[in-house]
Amino acid sequence: MFDFLDVYPWLLPVIIFFGRVIDVSLGTLRIIFVSKGEKYKAPLIGFVEVFIWVVVISQILSRANDMVAYLSYAAGYATGNYVGILLEQQIAYGIVLCRIYTRKNGAELVQIINKLDFGATLTHGLGSTDAVDIIETVIDRKEMKTMERTLNEFDKNIFYVVEDVRTRQNGIFPKRKSILAQWRLGK
Numbered sequence: 778m779f780d781f782l783d784v785y786p787w788l789l790p791v792i793i794f795f796g797r798v799i800d801v802s803l804g805t806l807r808i809i810f811v812s813k814g815e816k817y818k819a820p821l822i823g824f825v826e827v828f829i830w831v832v833v834i835s836q837i838l839s840r841a842n843d844m845v846a847y848l849s850y851a852a853g854y855a856t857g858n859y860v861g862i863l864l865e866q867q868i869a870y871g872i873v874l875c876r877i878y879t880r881k882n883g884a885e886l887v888q889i890i891n892k893l894d895f896g897a898t899l900t901h902g903l904g905s906t907d908a909v910d911i912i913e914t915v916i917d918r919k920e921m922k923t924m925e926r927t928l929n930e931f932d933k934n935i936f937y938v939v940e941d942v943r944t945r946q947n948g949i950f951p952k953r954k955s956i957l958a959q960w961r962l963g964k
Contacts, residue, residue, distance in 0.1 A: 789836060790849035796833035797850055800826055801857025802864055813871055869918040876913050877928060877937040878902070883910025886931050890914055893927065915942060 803826040810819040837846060879886060883899045890897040890912070897914040916924060921939065928935050 790845045793833055793837060793846055794849040794853040794856070796829050797853025798857040798860055800829040800833065801854055802861040803829070805858070805861025805865060806868075809865055809868075809870060869921070871918045872915060872942040873918050873921060874913060874915050874940045874942050875921070875924055875937055876911065876940070877935060878904065878909045878911055879932045879935050880907055880909055881932050883912050886910070886912055886928075889927060889931060890924075893920075893923065895920070895924075 803822050807819050807822040807826060810822060833850075837850060877883075877886065883901075887897045887899050895914050895916050897912050900911045900913075902909050902911045914924070928937060
């Protein structure tokens, strides 16, 4: 399969490095999809991940006999972790619960959040020093940057926490845009 490596042996460390980068990055994504219960995406990614790993390992065991190949393997693994984290941040896959604490009028913030097409629930609480309004909203992780800007514009001293949510049901959520909507006639 890799007979050209007999002619160009210097390519082996390059193939090992990039194979590991792709393999480990896919592993990061697979773990995310497993944790989110994506029973079709995770096995598919796992298949590709393990296939790449087996190919790379077979080349290491059959041809690699120098420190450069071993270092390429380790460097590919480390770089794959970094790339996987960057991919995960860019994809921003999943749903989050944003719990917001403010001393300002929480009803106003709920209206602002509603204008963004997000549902929100307001409760009143007593903090360690003063009364606070607590607002909870469940949003797609991709929308968190928009939510952060909105919250900081509303209250510079706002406090909020964000938690991962596995599923959501029966709430007020923005309509999802169809991938095919951009090609529909009349748009």
